[in-house]
Amino acid sequence: MNKNKLFLWSCIFPLSSIFWSQLYQDGYRIFKLGFPFNFITYHGLEAPAYNILIFKNFFTLTSFRLDIYILCVLATYFCLILLIKMINRIKSPTT
Numbered sequence: 001m002n003k004n005k006l007f008l009w010s011c012i013f014p015l016s017s018i019f020w021s022q023l024y025q026d027g028y029r030i031f032k033l034g035f036p037f038n039f040i041t042y043h044g045l046e047a048p049a050y051n052i053l054i055f056k057n058f059f060t061l062t063s064f065r066l067d068i069y070i071l072c073v074l075a076t077y078f079c080l081i082l083l084i085k086m087i088n089r090i091k092s093p094t095t
Helices: 003-020 053-061 066-091
Strands: none
16 A cells, blocks of 8 residues: 555544544534544643644634644554554565
């Protein structure tokens, strides 16, 4: 899998988690990332930009946090790279 496809998948996975989020399925239609990408908000690990007053007003008005989404994309990209390396190592013949 090339890097472009890998990056595309890492962008799609966190976005698709919105639709299996419990808040979205309960009819609130709040765009929050679902499991497993919601660990950042559940544990109170907020991005540093949230503490800046200008960004704080913006992030409280919108329920979709772009900074947390970017962090989830990077984490997903890293995990997919590790998963592909592990699969390739298992598939490769041992000598």
